[in-house]
Amino acid sequence: MVVKVYGPAYASPKRVILCLIEKQIDFETVPLDVLNGEHKSPDYLKLQPFGVVPVTIDGDYKLFESRAIIRYYSEKYKSQGTDLLGKTIEERGLVEQWLEVEAHNFHPHINNLVLHLLFSPLLGFPRDDKVVEESEKGLSKVLDVYEERLAKSNYLAGDFFSLADLSHIPFSSYLFNIGKEHLIRDRKHVSEWWDRISSRPSWKKALELS
């Protein structure tokens, strides 16, 4: 069965694509013209009632919310491809902890930066420099905590690559498109971590789908 991934091949859907590649799961993308509001069309709202991307369909099993999808496929195919959940329940606990940190501490700031500095002209809303400034400050503080954490282990949840790291990749890569890579490069351990996770073959493959 080929998993269908609804959404454009960037931003949150890329989190799912990257996971499916790491797990060696066959998939196909179903493009969606988000810039022209296709994610708010009646047909799409039947798949995802909140009108956001991505959605996956696997036979008759439908799932939305990127971080729920990556947990599901990592568990369903636990022993296939890269194990992304840790070996023990305690390791998985730490994967969950840093995945939540990504969602609640890291993502809101980086999402604002990317929205205002990269997507605002495409989406047709004005860039708000105050939001940009506050988001950069907020992201800096979060990355200071990451720097301390990554001085102690190669990856966020320990010495193994996991969903917690993977979930950071798509949006972090945009920092290099918007002239904000210093947020990563000015921090030794964050910078080494970024090189470690972004040089994985899975990310190179995912980029080819853009």
Place this chain on the structure above:
Amino acid sequence: MVVKVYGPAYASPKRVILCLIEKQIDFETVPLDVLNGEHKSPDYLKLQPFGVVPVTIDGDYKLFESRAIIRYYSEKYKSQGTDLLGKTIEERGLVEQWLEVEAHNFHPHINNLVLHLLFSPLLGFPRDDKVVEESEKGLSKVLDVYEERLAKSNYLAGDFFSLADLSHIPFSSYLFNIGKEHLIRDRKHVSEWWDRISSRPSWKKALELS
């Protein structure tokens, strides 16, 4: 081993307390004076580097982020107390989906309402009526989707109580303290769902800890 829960016995820590009661896990709370900034003290920052509550300590295993903690204890004690993760990997996928919806669609709006209408005098910041109005509108739209979903099953992830439902309880209960219970009561299936989940003995016990 008794699990220590750091944080005041309300808001996000209550999510954890409720889960531990459902799972029949012994715990004790370690109060923290959040209103006077104890969560930003150097000692607490050693436990939780972002300065937010809760944190659990179980022997030498420390975990933060309430939704990571409830996943961990639900998995570690899968067959003890209420099963909160679903019986199959597919059911767990749906639990994860609605837990993510709670975190990303539901929580930001209800958190704003509760902050501005309940906690702002205690925390010493002015209530912003525009934020209140927009958050109420946002929450209404989310609950419209819930209404449709809950017309089809008794609980969010299906016909079983799970972390997805549990995670809504602490903040939803505040709607009754701030005169916004109509958001629940005006929707037949949401209202029945609320009665179903808030009448559980675990929530009554959790309230006694306030």
